[in-house]
Each structure stands twice: as C-alpha cells, then as structure tokens.
Amino acid sequence: MCAHVLVAEDDVKQAEVLRRYLEADGHSTVVVHDGRSALDHARRQPPDLLVLDVMMPQLDGLNVCRILRQESDLLVLMLTARADEADLLLGLDLGADDYLTKPYSPRELMARVRTLLRRVRPAATGATAVRRVGPLRIDPSRHEVSVDGRPIDCTPGEFAILAAMAEQPDRVFTRAQLLEHTSGFDRNSTDRTIDVHVMNLRRKIEADPRRPAHLVTVYGIGYKLTEGAG
Structure with missing residues (x-):
C-alpha cells in the first residue's frame, strides 16, 4: 500500500x-x-x-x-x-x-x-458496504458518517471506531479491541486513547453526549454501538 x-x-x-x-x-x-x-x-x-x-x-x-x-x-x-x-x-x-x-x-x-x-483504506472484501445503526449511516468507501441525514466530520481514528462497531451492532468491544481497529495496540495509554475518541464521537453523534443513546458504555468491559431506545 x-x-x-x-x-x-x-x-x-x-x-x-x-x-x-x-x-x-x-x-x-x-x-x-x-x-x-x-x-x-x-x-x-x-x-x-x-x-x-x-x-x-x-x-x-x-x-x-x-x-x-x-x-x-x-x-x-x-x-x-x-x-x-x-x-x-x-x-x-x-x-x-x-x-x-x-x-x-x-x-x-x-x-x-x-x-x-x-x-x-478498507480492502475490497465487502467491508465497504454502507452500515446503518439507528439514525447513524456509515459509508466506509466514501469515509462518510451522517446522523439523521446530517453529515458528521470524523477523524480517521474516530471513523475507524464507528466502522468497526457498525459491523457488529450491540457487540461489546473492549478498549484494546477498538485500539486494534484504529492504530494498533498501544502499551502506553490504551484505555485513555479510546476514551478520548469515544468522548469526541459522542459530542458529534449524540443528542445529549452526557446521556449517550447509541455509543454506550458497558461498565467494566468497554463500549457498544446500538440503535438506541425507541
């Protein structure tokens, strides 16, 4: 590459x-x-x-x-x-x-x-299909994210997290697993690296970042992406 x-x-x-x-x-x-x-x-x-x-x-x-x-x-x-x-x-x-x-x-x-x-840069393996999770639309081939049709600007690291989680909605990902999808395992500060990305994503995709409905914390384990209640 x-x-x-x-x-x-x-x-x-x-x-x-x-x-x-x-x-x-x-x-x-x-x-x-x-x-x-x-x-x-x-x-x-x-x-x-x-x-x-x-x-x-x-x-x-x-x-x-x-x-x-x-x-x-x-x-x-x-x-x-x-x-x-x-x-x-x-x-x-x-x-x-x-x-x-x-x-x-x-x-x-x-x-x-x-x-x-x-x-x-997703390989041509079917991972470029558009994913929808509730109001979220993630298009890997175009590197685009929208919420209820509203475009969202994401850094490559933030996008990689959303794309990985959208492949398996409601699956709980550990921080280490998410880091593998963004930039590899970082022995210096793995948990905090992912926490910062998630915090920034919530500001962008959640109606109330303090009470996230889609990018949800699973305490003691990590995070999951879900359609949300109702």
Whole structure:
C-alpha cells in the first residue's frame, strides 16, 4: 500500500532514518524540519499521512495538528518526548490518530504506519458496504458518517471506531479491541486513547453526549454501538 507521507521532524538525523524506512516500504516521502513548513506543505500537497513531531521550531506539532484538523481529515501520527498523559491526551483531543513516545524503534513506527493506512483504506472484501445503526449511516468507501441525514466530520481514528462497531451492532468491544481497529495496540495509554475518541464521537453523534443513546458504555468491559431506545 503506497502512500504519500509527510514527515515533520526537527531532528535531521532522525528524520533521515524515518525517510529511509518509509521509502523502503514503498511510500513517497517528504521531510520538513519545522511546523510552519509542515503546515505549508500539507496545504499545498495534502499527504495521506503526516508523521508529526510535537516539539518543533516556529510552530509546534500540537498547533499544526489543531489547524490541519480544522481543514482536512488526513491521518496524523504524533511523535512526542512528553510522557505526561495530559499532553498525550491533548494531542488526541486535537485530532491525532495515534502517537509514539520517544525513544521508539523505526520498526515500531512502520508497524503503526501500516496499521493506520490499512484501517482507513478498507480492502475490497465487502467491508465497504454502507452500515446503518439507528439514525447513524456509515459509508466506509466514501469515509462518510451522517446522523439523521446530517453529515458528521470524523477523524480517521474516530471513523475507524464507528466502522468497526457498525459491523457488529450491540457487540461489546473492549478498549484494546477498538485500539486494534484504529492504530494498533498501544502499551502506553490504551484505555485513555479510546476514551478520548469515544468522548469526541459522542459530542458529534449524540443528542445529549452526557446521556449517550447509541455509543454506550458497558461498565467494566468497554463500549457498544446500538440503535438506541425507541
């Protein structure tokens, strides 16, 4: 699966290692070393995936992610040296689809890249059929979600969760299972990663996010997608 990947990393040596691994995997790769260049290139030639370092000159990765997420639904994989959970959750809340904390191995990053691209580009196996769950309509081939006919903007990670759950309505998914459908198993903060995506989805699809009728918590286990009462 070849893709156009933009790498925004201010560490020149690290960026070159990532470029070599990505190109060896068949992806066309562009490298920039500051946030402003990342933003300009992403607007000029939108990538399929942005590998985005958080700590960069001119404009940090969190602001780049925030700005681009308002303009597009491109995939964002964040790289961060920050181990604080609040910083990681902020990145996810801004729309990042996955993150890696430094130091990491390039092989681990490539596994995340492959999983992200695979999850948001469904194979021709029948998984592209439109799914309806109550007022929700999920169209994997068009990457579209609507509620009672009203279009909903979803990040790739949010969409992957809805698409996976819509395949089996009323099935209870654990957080680890949902993470496998979005960006692979993350040993750093699996539960909170999914919780942030679910919180954002509820804001978008529920009439009252505080009392969800469709994306429901099953306490002690995980979440399920249901048609709702009545």
